[in-house]
Amino acid sequence: MTATEGTILTSADLAGNGVHGNDPDVHGKFGRFGGRYVPEALIPALDEVAAEYEKAKTDLDFLREFDHLLRTYAGRPTTLTEVPRFAEHAGGARIVLKREDLTHTGAHKINNVLGQALLTKRLGKRRVIAETGAGQHGVATATAAALMGLECVIYMGAVDCERQALNVARMKLLGATVVPVTNGSQTLKDAINEAFRDWVTNVDHTHYLFGTVAGPHPFPEIVRDFARIIGVEARRQMLELTGKLPDAVCAAVGGGSNAIGVFHAFIEDEGVRLYGYEAGGRGLESGEHALTLTEGSVGVLHGARTYVLQDEEGQTIESHSISAGLDYPGVGPEHAWLKDTGRATYEGVTDEEAMQAFALLARTEGIIPAIESSHALAGALRLGRELGPDAVILVNLSGRGDKDMGTAMKYFNL
Amino acid sequence: MTTLHAVFDKARAEDRAALVGYLPAGFPTKDGAVAAATAMVEAGCDVIEIGLPYSDPLMDGPTIQDAVHRSLINGTRIADVLRTVEGVAKSGAATLVMTYWNPIDRYGAERFARDLASAGGVGTITPDLTPEESEPWLAASKEAGIDTVFLVAPSSPDERIARVAACCTGFVYAASLMGVTGARETVGAAAEGLVKRTKANTPLPVCVGLGVGNGAQAAEVAAYADGVIVGSAFIRRLLDAPDEKSGLAAVRELASELARGVRR
Numbered sequence: 171m172t173a174t175e176g177t178i179l180t181s182a183d184l185a186g187n188g189v190h191g192n193d194p195d196v197h198g199k200f201g202r203f204g205g206r207y208v209p210e211a212l213i214p215a216l217d218e219v220a221a222e223y224e225k226a227k228t229d230l231d232f233l234r235e236f237d238h239l240l241r242t243y244a245g246r247p248t249t250l251t252e253v254p255r256f257a258e259h260a261g262g263a264r265i266v267l268k269r270e271d272l273t274h275t276g277a278h279k280i281n282n283v284l285g286q287a288l289l290t291k292r293l294g295k296r297r298v299i300a301e302t303g304a305g306q307h308g309v310a311t312a313t314a315a316a317l318m319g320l321e322c323v324i325y326m327g328a329v330d331c332e333r334q335a336l337n338v339a340r341m342k343l344l345g346a347t348v349v350p351v352t353n354g355s356q357t358l359k360d361a362i363n364e365a366f367r368d369w370v371t372n373v374d375h376t377h378y379l380f381g382t383v384a385g386p387h388p389f390p391e392i393v394r395d396f397a398r399i400i401g402v403e404a405r406r407q408m409l410e411l412t413g414k415l416p417d418a419v420c421a422a423v424g425g426g427s428n429a430i431g432v433f434h435a436f437i438e439d440e441g442v443r444l445y446g447y448e449a450g451g452r453g454l455e456s457g458e459h460a461l462t463l464t465e466g467s468v469g470v471l472h473g474a475r476t477y478v479l480q481d482e483e484g485q486t487i488e489s490h491s492i493s494a495g496l497d498y499p500g501v502g503p504e505h506a507w508l509k510d511t512g513r514a515t516y517e518g519v520t521d522e523e524a525m526q527a528f529a530l531l532a533r534t535e536g537i538i539p540a541i542e543s544s545h546a547l548a549g550a551l552r553l554g555r556e557l558g559p560d561a562v563i564l565v566n567l568s569g570r571g572d573k574d575m576g577t578a579m580k581y582f583n584l
Numbered sequence: 585m586t587t588l589h590a591v592f593d594k595a596r597a598e599d600r601a602a603l604v605g606y607l608p609a610g611f612p613t614k615d616g617a618v619a620a621a622t623a624m625v626e627a628g629c630d631v632i633e634i635g636l637p638y639s640d641p642l643m644d645g646p647t648i649q650d651a652v653h654r655s656l657i658n659g660t661r662i663a664d665v666l667r668t669v670e671g672v673a674k675s676g677a678a679t680l681v682m683t684y685w686n687p688i689d690r691y692g693a694e695r696f697a698r699d700l701a702s703a704g705g706v707g708t709i710t711p712d713l714t715p716e717e718s719e720p721w722l723a724a725s726k727e728a729g730i731d732t733v734f735l736v737a738p739s740s741p742d743e744r745i746a747r748v749a750a751c752c753t754g755f756v757y758a759a760s761l762m763g764v765t766g767a768r769e770t771v772g773a774a775a776e777g778l779v780k781r782t783k784a785n786t787p788l789p790v791c792v793g794l795g796v797g798n799g800a801q802a803a804e805v806a807a808y809a810d811g812v813i814v815g816s817a818f819i820r821r822l823l824d825a826p827d828e829k830s831g832l833a834a835v836r837e838l839a840s841e842l843a844r845g846v847r848r
Contacts (some may be wrong), residue, residue: 197716202725205714205716205717206716206717207685207686207712207716207717208643208712208741209643209711209712209735209737209759210711210714210734210735210736210744210748210759211643211735211737211738211739211740212739213739213741213744213761214716214739214744215739216740285800307747322804324704337624353646353649353653354639354640354653359640360640362642363642366642367642367643367645367763367764370643370763370764371762371763371764372762373739373762374762381689437593445761467690469686469689469690470685470686471640471686472640472642473712474716478686480690482685482690483661483662483687483690483691484638484686484688484689484690484691485638485639485656485687486636486640506645513646536598545593
């Protein structure tokens with residue numbers, strides 16, 4: 171029996187469960203990363219969100235309501251699936267997937283949006299805005315907004331609207347307004363800029379339901395806390411399944427929410443290695459990638475100090491990935507901190523490697539993963555060969571691949 | 585080189601508000617920006633803010649975004665920004681750089697402050713640098729002898745205004761409304777109250793920006809503020825002009841109208 175079935179819940183068992191290790195300091199800093207670099211007009215709103223969240227995160231009623239939604243609406247706990255046929259290609263290491271693809275809406279994003287939608291109601295606001303890249307966070311936000319009767323506006327790069335037309339239609343069906351963003355690179359980073367512009371204009375009645383562990387304080391902490399249920403469950407389930415903790419945890423990193431979500435419960439477990447896989451795109455040499463942590467430099471983007479893909483004068487360099495969800499030239503500050511402290515290791519996985527892993531999981535296990543998650547799968551294949559057949563590797567399968575079939579049809583000539 | 589201090593002293597002596605004009609470097613062209621800013625000074629701007637074009641201008645509205653995007657496509661670099669400052673400072677206006685923080689962070693705070701001072705710049709406006717993160721920039725600016733200007737907004741509580749104002753040396757930039765840059769039909773109703781609250785917290789001059797675009801609005805703001813800041817309206821004139829010559833004539837005309845406004 172797991173702790174979520176019938177036992178009396180304490181705050182430590184609940185998702186987003188209040189105070190835990192590795193919280194940022196009073197200025198929202200993880201070491202030298204994070205903080206707030208935003209127009210002064212937004213400071214009171216960020217303070218308001220931070221103050222309300224401080225109350226909410228130790229409020230058992232709030233945590234119970236969140237937990238209830240996760241179980242009865244999002245479909246938690248998600249199961250683990252061991253994938254032996256897939257693992258044959260990883261030097262025989264055991265590979266176990268955390269099935270976030272089985273949640274309602276098909277990706278881990280639902281965890282964060284349900285938490286923040288509840289927070290929006292606590293804040294007394296009636297409208298939510300969000301940015302989206304692949305459309306997963308937009309769909310999740312539109313879903314939570316529909317569920318809770320909130321007005322919803324989604325900003326999405328015009329290029330992304332085209333590559334993810336199905337998700338645009340889903341958001342519209344869910345009652346959201348989708349605004350294509352046509353400035354800059356017309357992708358996720360520009361959608362974030364536009365959402366901030368909306369927020370500063372409408373902040374009195376609007377919550378910016380930020381979709382990843384980036385951005386100004388307190389977003390990196392809030393989004394992490396609402397996503398960390400992934401690792402909390404997986405840690406317990408791994409102990410049940412294998413009798414021990416995994417040797418390594420693998421996750422894809424764009425902004426970093428699914429990776430932090432699965433890493434966080436393992437940070438204190440020294441024997442568990444943490445691996446984040448960024449989008450190597452067409453390869454480092456091509457210049458077309460999203461290798462923010464592995465090849466970027468420290469700077470400020472979207473309100474936080476973190477690693478950024480930037481030129482020598484601080485202009486953001488446009489990223490590339492076959493996966494819209496990883497196509498982002500920044501990354502959450504806590505990842506920057508985990509990299510610098512050496513607690514987590516970050517590597518690149520190319521479009522090609524990710525697509526091979528995508529197809530391999532489908533053929534060997536009957537699971538079509540999101541292309542984002544396929545980066546973690548490709549990383550696990552590589553890592554398995556390094557660690558050898560005794561290794562047990564947990565992979566966060568952050569989302570399902572239905573949304574990626576257009577890309578797959580083109581890529582594989584299906 | 586004209587200092588901000590001298591500008592506000594002079595305006596006060598003439599019983600008027602100062603007129604501050606904004607243009608991004610490299611827009612409409614590298615030389616065109618110097619020519620346009622010089623025309624603005626000749627027609628009555630006391631202070632010029634030269635925008636440092638940045639890829640992610642998250643507090644700017646469509647007009648400035650458009651101009652900045654064109655400037656970046658033109659290949660504008662920080663060296664060009666500094667050359668623009670040098671060219672504009674020759675016109676006799678106090679010349680500032682307005683920039684998001686990351687370009688300075690990357691260039692090096694001390695190096696940027698020093699190079700800006702060498703180019704004849706008198707300070708910076710940093711719209712996304714919060715007091716919490718300002719220490720390196722305040723130190724570098726002090727060392728180089730340039731002014732620092734930060735923003736307050738209608739949403740800022742009094743204690744926050746005091747904290748921001750404590751980081752400012754030249755003047756305090758009061759955002760007239762909650763929103764992004766861009767001319768609007770009316771100046772935010774919150775502006776006057778914000779100026780009052782700011783003045784209660786600092787002896788520094790307080791200038792109002794965001795949404796001011798014509799002489800009548802300039803006059804309205806000049807009645808309670810020490811300076812009136814206009815950006816998007818100048819850019820709009822340049823964007824709409826069929827050629828460079830008529831663009832210059834249009835910004836000159838707008839600057840004259842605004843200069844009459846701040847003297848009403």
